[in-house]
Amino acid sequence: MVFLKFQNEDLFSFLSSHSVGEKIIELLKGLRVGNFDELFTNQLNARHFRASVHEPCRDLLYSNQGYCTVVVYPDYISFFVPISTSRMYEVVVGVNDDGLLFSNIAHVYNGTEPSLHNYNPKKLGEYDLFNAGYAVPVYFMETAERIYRLFGYDTELVQPTSTIDTSTRKVIRVQGDRTLVVEPFSIETLQRMMQRGVETYMRYMWIDTLLSTFVDNHITAHPDEFMNVVVRRFFWSSAPWVDAQTGMRIKTRELTDFLVSWFRNVANIYAEEISPVHTSLDAVTPNGCQFMTVRIQLSTDELGTARVRVGYCNNSSLLLRVEEVSPGQSLIAKTLIQDIAENLRERRFNLTRYFGNHKIYMENAVTLPFDYEPPDPLKFRMLEPATIRVGEDRRGWYYVDEKSLVRFEHPEHPPKEVRFNGPAFISFGSTNVAPEHIDLMNVLAISSYAALHEIERL
Amino acid sequence: MQGVKVIPRELERPSRIAPAQKSVNEVDSEVRGRIEERERELQRERELQERRLREYRAD
Numbered sequence: 227m228v229f230l231k232f233q234n235e236d237l238f239s240f241l242s243s244h245s246v247g248e249k250i251i252e253l254l255k256g257l258r259v260g261n262f263d264e265l266f267t268n269q270l271n272a273r274h275f276r277a278s279v280h281e282p283c284r285d286l287l288y289s290n291q292g293y294c295t296v297v298v299y300p301d302y303i304s305f306f307v308p309i310s311t312s313r314m315y316e317v318v319v320g321v322n323d324d325g326l327l328f329s330n331i332a333h334v335y336n337g338t339e340p341s342l343h344n345y346n347p348k349k350l351g352e353y354d355l356f357n358a359g360y361a362v363p364v365y366f367m368e369t370a371e372r373i374y375r376l377f378g379y380d381t382e383l384v385q386p387t388s389t390i391d392t393s394t395r396k397v398i399r400v401q402g403d404r405t406l407v408v409e410p411f412s413i414e415t416l417q418r419m420m421q422r423g424v425e426t427y428m429r430y431m432w433i434d435t436l437l438s439t440f441v442d443n444h445i446t447a448h449p450d451e452f453m454n455v456v457v458r459r460f461f462w463s464s465a466p467w468v469d470a471q472t473g474m475r476i477k478t479r480e481l482t483d484f485l486v487s488w489f490r491n492v493a494n495i496y497a498e499e500i501s502p503v504h505t506s507l508d509a510v511t512p513n514g515c516q517f518m519t520v521r522i523q524l525s526t527d528e529l530g531t532a533r534v535r536v537g538y539c540n541n542s543s544l545l546l547r548v549e550e551v552s553p554g555q556s557l558i559a560k561t562l563i564q565d566i567a568e569n570l571r572e573r574r575f576n577l578t579r580y581f582g583n584h585k586i587y588m589e590n591a592v593t594l595p596f597d598y599e600p601p602d603p604l605k606f607r608m609l610e611p612a613t614i615r616v617g618e619d620r621r622g623w624y625y626v627d628e629k630s631l632v633r634f635e636h637p638e639h640p641p642k643e644v645r646f647n648g649p650a651f652i653s654f655g656s657t658n659v660a661p662e663h664i665d666l667m668n669v670l671a672i673s674s675y676a677a678l679h680e681i682e683r684l
Numbered sequence: 685m686q687g688v689k690v691i692p693r694e695l696e697r698p699s700r701i702a703p704a705q706k707s708v709n710e711v712d713s714e715v716r717g718r719i720e721e722r723e724r725e726l727q728r729e730r731e732l733q734e735r736r737l738r739e740y741r742a743d
Contacts, residue, residue, distance in 0.1 A: 427708045452722065453715050510722045597707055615707035 237350055237364065244366065245300045247321050253303065254296075258357040267326040267638070273670050275329040279305045279317045284358045295363050296355065297347060299370040304332075312337045315662065318373060323401065323639040331663035332376050345372045377657040379405050387643040392650035401634045401642050403657045404584045411625070411649035416567060419594075423614040424562050427600070428553040430609060432524070432532040436546060437608040439493040449609065452510055453548075454537070460544035476538060482520050485536065489524060496525045500533065515539035517547065530556030558604060566598050566616060570625055571649075577624075581654055585635040592625040594651070623653045 241251050249265050256262035260280055266272035283294035283305070291308040307315045318332040333340075345367050352361035374380060379397040390398065390408055398406045436455045440447035447457045463470040467481035482499050489497035502519035511517060517537035525531045530553040537545035553559035574590040594617035605611050617623065626632070627649040634642045646652075 423707070423709055426712045430708050430711070451715075451718050510719045510726070512722075597705070599705065610711075611705060612708040612711050613705050615709045618709065 237353060240350060241298055241366070244368075246298055247301050249321055249325065249327050250298065250301070250303050250319070253319060253327060254298075254355060257355045265327050267322045267324055267328050270667065270670055271327065271329045274666060275317070275319060275327075277670065278315060278329065278331055278666060279307055279319075280356070282307050282309065283356045283362070286358065286360065293360050293362060294356070295365070297342065297365045297367060297372075298350075299367050299373055302370050302373045304373070306340060309334075314340075315660070316340060316376070318376065320373070330377075330657075331660045331666065332373075332658065334660045334662055342372075345369075374399075377659075378655075379657060383642055383644070386640060387645075389645045389647055390650075392646050392648040397655070399657060400644065401584065401636055401639045403659070404581060404586075404634060404636075405655045405657060406632070406644065407653045407655055408646075409623075409651045411627070411651060413567070415651070416570070417563060419617045419620060420563055420566055420614070423598075423616055423618075424559055425551065425553060427562065427612070427614050428530065428556070428559055429532070429548055429551045430606065430612065431558065431604075432529055432548045432551055434606040434609045435495075435526075435529060436534075436548070439489075439495070441608065443492055450512055450545075452512070454511065454515075455546040455548075456539075457544040457546075459542050461538060461542040476518070478518060478520055481536070482522065485522055489522070494526075498523050503535070511537055511545060512539070514541065515543070515545055517545065521549075526556075528557045530554050530559060562598075562600060562604065562614070565601065566614070569598065570596075571627070574629065579654070581656070583636055583638070586654060587633040587635070588624060588626075589631040589633075590626075590629040591632070591652075594620040594623045594625065620651070623651045626650055626652055 238251050238255065241254075242248075253262050253265050256265065257280065260276070262275070262280075263269065263272040266275065279294070286293050286308065289308075291311050292314075294308070295306040297304040297306075302318055302320045305315075305317045305319070307317060309315055314335040315331050316333045316335065317329060319327050319329050322328050342365065347365040347367050350364045350366050352363050354360065355362045355364070374382075377399065379399045381396065382399045383401075390396075390406075392408055392410055395409050396407075398408065400406050430453075433449060433453055433455060437447050437449065440455075440457060445457060447455055450456050461468050461474065461476065463474065467477045467484055469475040469477055486497045486499055489495045500521050500523045503521055515537055516539075517535050520536040522534050522536065523531060524534060530551060532548050532551045535547040535549050537547065539545065570592055573592070575588075575592060577588045577591060577593060579586045579588070595615050596617065597613040597615055599611075599613045626646050628646060630646055632644045632652070634644070
């Protein structure tokens with residue numbers, strides 16, 4: 227660690243020659259007499275700094291809590307303020323878009339020490355910055371990388387318009403405390419997002435196909451409340467799969483053979499009997515019905531494979547339950563996935579979202595989750611038409627690409643416009659601050675109103 | 685003017701009313717909800733039967 231010993235004026239000229247912002251240097255100069263309110267973006271930030279840094283640092287001379295320490299960066303300054311023997315605030319002061327200063331309690335150290343040495347700090351000397359009778363160690367860091375880490379972003383947008391490189395994941399501070407999270411787009415991510423919805427859709431497509439196959443062959447069938455396919459009056463006394471002489475006992479072998487043969491020869495669906503099961507996770511039946519151990523497997527090129535459990539009811543109905551499907555490389559599943567991906571690139575929306583006082587306007591972006599409506603040939607025929615929801619677990623994210631524009635507006639900051647050089651998923655966040663920061667800001671804001679209220683009462 | 689049909693401007697605007705369609709994910713979770721309810725019902729029935737059987741044996 228380089229140690230440089232300066233007088234106060236030498237300190238300020240050193241900082242000035244190392245690109246430290248003018249307002250940061252003026253703040254350091256103003257600490258001795260507490261004259262800095264005008265440097266801050268508003269009175270709230272000035273009062274915040276006075277309460278979290280200036281007053282505690284001045285009062286530390288006779289305490290046993292240790293003393294304040296300062297680290298200066300080109301556009302930021304960190305004040306390490308001992309609050310008790312084991313707790314320390316790190317208050318970061320930075321330069322706002324309006325050129326004035328803001329103050330944040332960025333982190334609270336509970337019995338731990340900030341790891342400054344990783345960032346190669348230069349110790350410039352020790353100065354009685356607060357005119358409090360003790361020397362404050364002052365360090366300098368060439369870059370603000372440590373502050374970016376502390377606030378939780380990788381880079382900042384300085385220009386009013388920018389094009390973001392979408393090849394790597396990054397968090398960008400755009401405006402005030404608002405951050406933009408960018409994740410590269412990949413077809414695998416999109417497929418994972420669609421997988422559950424497409425599989426569920428294919429299962430219902432199978433139920434719909436069974437219903438329509440029966441109806442096309444003049445057999446009335448309907449779904450029950452559990453989505454079992456019900457065929458009424460399937461078991462009658464002279465049916466080949468019923469033994470009327472033993473109390474309408476069902477002849478399982480004959481029943482299975484009939485169903486397999488009917489699906490193969492009449493419905494044009496490949497069918498085979500598969501190993502029986504004795505338990506099933508969701509083989510729930512209405513009152514008076516039960517499943518047998520018989521299972522058949524159905525396959526078509528369009529739909530893939532479905533495993534179907536067979537059951538019966540006391541009222542002579544047949545039950546078929548589509549237990550699981552493997553759409554795999556089926557024609558319909560592939561078409562659905564391809565069509566969703568194409569629609570995502572073609573169909574765009576203009577959206578406006580609010581985050582605190584930030585208004586974010588998005589052009590040609592797609593919100594996640596979104597609902598995809600399959601084209602007519604892939605819609606259900608017997609069941610109510612339904613959409614496929616994609617990206618349910620990615621609520622709050624948006625798909626963007628080269629055609630998208632995101633504009634950030636805020637009453638206290640100049641607008642920023644962002645474009646992208648490729649497809650990406652984006653979301654919005656805020657910089658990391660300690661809960662104590664929000665507590666202090668609220669106390670300061672509410673106490674102003676409380677004081678006004680008291681004056682009005684008098 | 686005869687033969688010219690005037691459409692009020694309001695009708696030319698895209699409607700804010702869209703058909704409410706459920707996603708298949710929502711339909712499936714409703715069905716699963718009914719299945720779980722039925723399973724609980726069956727479980728209650730089984731417990732009731734077991735209790736009756738125990739009472740019968742105790743008598």
